Amino acid sequence: MSANNLAAANCAAIEKPNNKAHAAAPASIPVIDYEGSGYRQDFWEGQGRDYEDAVERIALQRLLPAQGGRIAEIGAGFGRLADLYLGYDQIVLFDYSRTMLADAVRKWGHDNRFVFVAGNLYQMPLAEGTLDSLVMVRVMHHLADVPAALNQLQPLLHQRSAAVLEYANKRNLKAVLRWLTRQQPWSPFDPAPLEFVAMNFDFHPGWMAAQLKNAGLHVEKRIGASHFRLPALKNNIPANLLARLDSRLFRIGGKFPLAPSVFVRAAAPDAAEQPQPEANTGDASPALLFRCPACATHPLVAAGPEQLQCPTCTRQFGQTDRIWDFKLPA
Numbered sequence: 001m002s003a004n005n006l007a008a009a010n011c012a013a014i015e016k017p018n019n020k021a022h023a024a025a026p027a028s029i030p031v032i033d034y035e036g037s038g039y040r041q042d043f044w045e046g047q048g049r050d051y052e053d054a055v056e057r058i059a060l061q062r063l064l065p066a067q068g069g070r071i072a073e074i075g076a077g078f079g080r081l082a083d084l085y086l087g088y089d090q091i092v093l094f095d096y097s098r099t100m101l102a103d104a105v106r107k108w109g110h111d112n113r114f115v116f117v118a119g120n121l122y123q124m125p126l127a128e129g130t131l132d133s134l135v136m137v138r139v140m141h142h143l144a145d146v147p148a149a150l151n152q153l154q155p156l157l158h159q160r161s162a163a164v165l166e167y168a169n170k171r172n173l174k175a176v177l178r179w180l181t182r183q184q185p186w187s188p189f190d191p192a193p194l195e196f197v198a199m200n201f202d203f204h205p206g207w208m209a210a211q212l213k214n215a216g217l218h219v220e221k222r223i224g225a226s227h228f229r230l231p232a233l234k235n236n237i238p239a240n241l242l243a244r245l246d247s248r249l250f251r252i253g254g255k256f257p258l259a260p261s262v263f264v265r266a267a268a269p270d271a272a273e274q275p276q277p278e279a280n281t282g283d284a285s286p287a288l289l290f291r292c293p294a295c296a297t298h299p300l301v302a303a304g305p306e307q308l309q310c311p312t313c314t315r316q317f318g319q320t321d322r323i324w325d326f327k328l329p330a
């Protein structure tokens with residue numbers, strides 16, 4: 001199925017009940033490939049985005065419990081935000097790109113609390129109920145099948161977990177003004193996801209709220225962020241000051257999302273009761289933390305010091321240079 005068709009299917013899924021498909025989603029869902037990309041150097045370092053980085057940090061500090069057992073960032077890239085997770089006993093950085101993770105290993109690999117995992121979030125290798133906190137920032141933007149993704153993420157939570165999810169807002173002020181003045185053909189009020197460039201999607205807040213609900217995620221808080229993404233402001237006001245000013249609009253921006261970026265904190269009231277296994281106990285072995293991304297079997301069995309095997313489909317998954325590799329085909 002093409003990304004466009006998937007976006008249409010996303011839209012059709014608005015009113016569908018959550019089918020809690022915990023097994024892996026079909027491998028045919030397209031995934032953006034950051035393998036070998038210069039995302040850190042080309043998008044962040046010296047690229048005039050200190051303000052966006054600072055705002056996202058304040059948003060996470062507001063929404064995310066500062067401490068806990070196990071946290072995972074899904075689509076963590078090179079670990080830009082990982083210093084915000086240092087209050088946790090175990091920190092999982094999960095990404096589809098092995099090279100981005102290798103970059104993260106260079107920065108964080110000395111700290112044994114970090115677990116680096118290569119995988120596809122549509123074929124989730126983390127076991128159910130394993131996370132106290134889940135973060136996903138600047139990733140929804142690349143998801144052609146949001147309902148399938150959320151159905152993979154929700155089961156990772158337990159009843160006391162917090163998930164902080166960010167998405168790009170289609171109904172932002174600039175898009176509304178451009179549409180009203182006929183400078184843009186598409187309506188920001190149309191609920192369907194907008195694929196404005198291949199594998200880059202903006203979402204309507206109402207549509208996203210429906211997907212979260214369908215996936216069994218209860219939104220406790222929503223904030224609007226990055227209201228001031230304008231060169232005239234970014235070039236003239238120090239990034240940290242602009243970010244602090246922006247944070248004053250978080251609440252109202254959550255009620256009436258007109259900012260280009262929206263963060264939600266969601267809970268999973270129907271998820272597993274307890275974290276399993278606890279991050280700070282000796283039980284947190286990789287065999288328990290992971291499941292088979294192909295057939296969802298859990299637990300896996302140790303097949304060597306850095307090798308796990310699925311007892312059902314016999315696929316093997318190994319760890320090399322600190323990175324567990326769960327990308328399929330294994």
Ligand SMILES: C[S@@+](CC[C@H](N)C(=O)[O-])C[C@H]1O[C@@H](n2cnc3c(N)ncnc32)[C@H](O)[C@@H]1O
Binds near residue numbers: 100
């Ligand atoms: C724009 S980057 C954001 C990285 C990081 N969250 C940040 O804000 O710096 C998007 C990341 O999502 C990852 N990603 C996209 N689709 C994915 C998928 N299906 N499974 C796992 N990771 C995925 C990409 O590999 C990439 O590293």
